[in-house]
Amino acid sequence: MPLKCTWLVFILFWGGFGCPYSYGQETILDQEITIAFSKATVREALTQLSRQTGYVINFSSSKADRNRRISSSFRNSSIAKIIKDVWGRNNILLEADGTAIDILVIKTENRKGTITGTITNNLNQPLPFVSVILKNTTYGAPSNENGNFSFQAPPENYVIMVSSIGYETFQKAITVIPESETEINIVLKAKDEKLQEVVVKGKSKEQIKREEPIKVDVVNLAKFQTQPVSVPQILNRTTGVRIRQFGGLGSPTQVQLNGLSGAAVRQYYNGIPMEFLNGGINLDNLPTNAIDNIEIYKGVVPIEIGTDALAGGINIVPKEIDRSYTDISYEFGSFNTHIATVNGAQMLNDNWYVGFNGFFNYSDNDYRMRNIPVATFETFINAQGNEQSRIVETVETVDRFHDVHQSSFLDMQLGVKNLKWADKISISMGFSQRFDELQTGQRIRARPAGETEQRASAFFQTLKYEKKLKKNIQLKYNGNYTLINEKFRDSTLNLYNWFGEIETENILLSGAEILNEPTLRDGENFSTTHRLTGKFKLSDRFEFVLNNFFAYQRIVGEDPAAQRVPLDNPTVDPNTIPSSLGRNILAAQLNSKWLDNTMETSLFGKFYSFSNKTSDFNQTSNSIVFDAIRETGEDFGFGGALKLAWDAQRYLRIGYENAIRVPSAREVFGDFIQIVPNFLLRPEQSENLNIGLFYRHDFSDRTFASLQVDWFLRDLKDLIRLDVPQSPNLPARFINQAEVESQGVEIALKMAPLKRLDLDFAFTFQDIINSEVPNENNTNDSGKPIPNIPQLFYNVGLGYRLDNLFNSGNALAFFGNYTHIDEFSLIFEGEVRNDANFIPVQDQIDAGLSYRLPKLGLTFSLQLNNLTDAELFDNFRLPKPGRNYRFKIRYEL
């Protein structure tokens, strides 16, 4: 505190302002004297001053030896002012100790100061996203959602300037002190009385992203980070998205976006498809604390993100490091679940920083399931009078017993900003590991898996680079290199029942619990991705973006239990034959602004090329060909988007994309066991159209209501699906066949009817129809809804917060969430209802509260999931946990 006060005193001296609250310590620098210099050099003047005052003045003589001659007289001026005037430059710091004064010379270019403050209007409401700049410089920043701003500038005297529509421009002189913070709180006056009622709201970065011409939903995770919720839980509360899991924490997830799933929906981590980061980061185990926001792209995907997504994608955006912080959390809950996270950053100086991000997850996932078919053996005396066993199947309530999930992740980042050749460059290295016991496959069966397990570990490196060339060219590069080691173990003769017991009556003859054949596969995968983006600002109205994405993956492994292929003598394990998959997507986009910037358009084209390589053997013919073969192809996709804004509160948005998805290596080459290659596969194609309207109305006292209505239409052709022929003689293969037409409406209503109350409503209705017409005589399935996709679902979220409880500064928040999913059928529906095919109506209520002590940086929160203990289901009627709790402690520094 005393140090800060000293700085404050300096500011006041240098800036020439009076200091009404100056309570700093008086030093000899404040002593006022009268002195005159005549054509003195700096050195001479300082010597004269030293003689007259009797104080020792220490300075770097080299810096003082300049061709500066001083002729001036001071009357009752402080020593500090005299020294400063004599020195003639702003690059010194003065320190006084007893009777000695040190003149410290600072390197101005490296020792910037920080200007922080808050912008409010005269109603004391914060004004977000108002630009603050230092006049006649390029230094400045916009205020954030709370009206706060912070930026750096070299030490100098400036005029700070703040202007915003409807307000008078604010100007004030300030002085920036090196390595110090200058705080200035700015109150903007409304221009006239009429406008005073209109609160001009700025926009959060999520809102700005949401308003891009290309339709995107952005979920800001800040509000969830104090709550013990997972990424799938958060996404399930948005419109159009369903995340389905195969069990508890850590179980595989499937994303349904506008009713489409599987390979049609891509998942990205910081713009890199997650399939290339395999093993480490997954939607299911990624803690919320390390995430800044999640972008949901429906239909049209901008080229900076898009690879070859067909129906859209989900991009997890990690936190950007711009300050020092530490964020630690620990969460525990039902089923012996423990989640610990640590992430943070340390600014080493103005430019260099280190960041770290780690987590550890563990859960037994031993939750209870109702109405599970359970097969056991009973003995009886058979017709021949011998004792024999037979299988009986009963319906029971059982606990999962083989579903442990454990994962950990650590990522260290070293970065530097503002180098000559890089605005930002960072390198990160990390390691991740996971272990999963698998209790079931996709569906619940009368016999569980009791030994199947999966392990993966990955080592990854990322290099990021950003540079602005001149004023109008921006370059970005993101390169990634990952080594993954995977192990899958499904090999046992033990036969388990749902009570966790090994049956002694019989053995598991196939030797595999989930797969068809025993597997002891060890995989060694290598993948690398490279994305280079160039943004060229052609004029105020036009921006051109060029993006190239390249990915390469090499898959090889070994499996001592795998069927050998009689290629040679000795036979060959097909897992040891390496496959590789390379793809390149070159894309260009033109962004333009029209009609006084009220209309924005984007037009883009994507050029896809791929090259998959493997060694093939052919089971169908029993004629084995052992040759490296390469499959290559090219395709072209395009799209565009338009946004028309009446004003900041109302806009219309239209997007269209003709998208392509290149078949994966597995789809082309099969799996070496049960699926044979199909070299005739074509890429999947999709036409997507989105139209959306947004309206927001602000009331007084920070209350508002906003409504977003979107309609989408998708027409997908040549969808790839696995074709399993009836004849057991003929192996399965992937084919281009399905055609799907989908349309739907999504409504998102957000409001704050009271200052402290938030209400969210997300509603989705979608109609996903099979539009395939094989030929005029065969209209199979045509016009029918695609099964196993819910048609209607909605979510109501509620939050109420008490920001300053008992004037302690502590905040208490309550949150509640209600999700409704309408009944839907696993398969096509006939005329006669078959309950066995339906996933019944699901109503889930979660509620919790959090208590935040900002002074200590602590937050405590408790969440109760499935409050009513309702029977909930996931993928293929897999039961979800009943009532359960999670408790979370978060510490921020």
Next chain:
Amino acid sequence: MKTINRFFALSLLILLCSCGSDDDDALGTDRDPVAGFTFETDELRVTFENTSSNANSYVWDFGDDTTSEEVDPVHTYQQGGTYTVILTGTNGTESNATTQSITVSLDPENVRLTSGFVITASSEDGSTTFLNYFAELPTGTVDLTQGLAVQNFGYLDTFDGAIFSTRTDGSNGYVKLGINGNGDIVEDGILPTTGSGRWIRVRDAETGVFSDSNNPKNLPVFNPTTMEVTGNIDLSAAPVFTEFPMAFVQTAVIRGDYVYAVMEEFPQFLDNFTVVRGSLTSGTFQNQLDSNSGVTFTGNFLPNVVDEEGNIFMPHGGVINLLAPIPGGILKIPANSTEFDPNFDLRPNNVLNPDQLVSTFSRFGYYQDGLGYGLAALENDPQALALLESVDGDISQLTEEQINLLLFLANTSEVANFVEIDLNTGSVAEVPNLPRSGPFASSNFTIVAGLPHFVVNNLSTSALYRYDPTVNETVEVFSATGATLGRVLDIGNDNL
């Protein structure tokens, strides 16, 4: 006086009688018995309440050729209908009878129909099978998506109106499906298995047998009426298990008290099979038939492969290996033998086209009078032939991609058709006027109302055809829309 005396005596008698029967009302009434009854029905069960007077013994005639002498009998009729019930009450000398008409009926949900047709159809993506019941075989164009949708259906056998299939919810095991009085398809019991189920065969109301791929050495024997496992056939002594401990049973035929199980080597390499015989009565292994190496059976033949004399005709599918193809065909286990007839090896494809490259043979079933039907690949695809000619028949010169294309064409082009096979003479003829199928199309042979019928599925057709061998004529019965026609099951016929 005489009259008075007579009155007195009568009164005394009535008094005596009424004392004995405790019937005060009888005082001063006619002493002749009066028969009467009321009844309550509960489906086929009728509870009678005797309201007769002056009688001490009764005879009930329930109208279904059964009688009873109980006072208040409870009678269960064998089937629904209107019955005339006659109650005769006797007091030793006099008797009186009363008649009432009683209508009893089963709740339709408890009725099981034994006639009609179950027509199955599957969605293009394979996720759904629709089961449709029709009392009469439909005609014209029929939407087959109106029935019951199930997640899985693998038809295996019919018996006494019931259909035996793999479980409809996709679980391991078998299910018995019946048709109730409303025409709804209902589950009448399950037989769970640990591994997947491949086949189930019903011999009669008490005996059936099935396989559990997790336990191939034991074939469980069950009661098809109660759907309870009652015993097993232990095949572990079969030599095949010494060589291939995991050999599994691909399909089986019942002849009399014996089961002929077709064992497949596991893992499956499609070029070895063994037939093993077990006894349903003793539950033991009998013998392993001499194998015929290089012949492959498919699980796709029908339950009815035994002729009127007891000869078993076992079809095999063929091996689609371009370098060393094995044409499909039929082998015979003669009625008086437990071994294959070494002289019987009928290859229908090659009878019609000796140059056939991909000679698959499937969907075989026995009809009657020595006639059987099956789907045989009869021609080579012209594009495939051209490809072969381009390298003078030397496949090794083809690229991998070309070989795959060749196989793709061979498997999908419409070059197969149902053939009529005279099993006595070995003559083979194409069924006339039938659209062709791909060799692996989901076409089927079935017997409906005593005549051969064919489900034909190809790129432009999904329809049922009737063939009358006596007049050598084929007509379309109906065509399917909404889903691909699967099976047409005449539930009035057992073991289709």
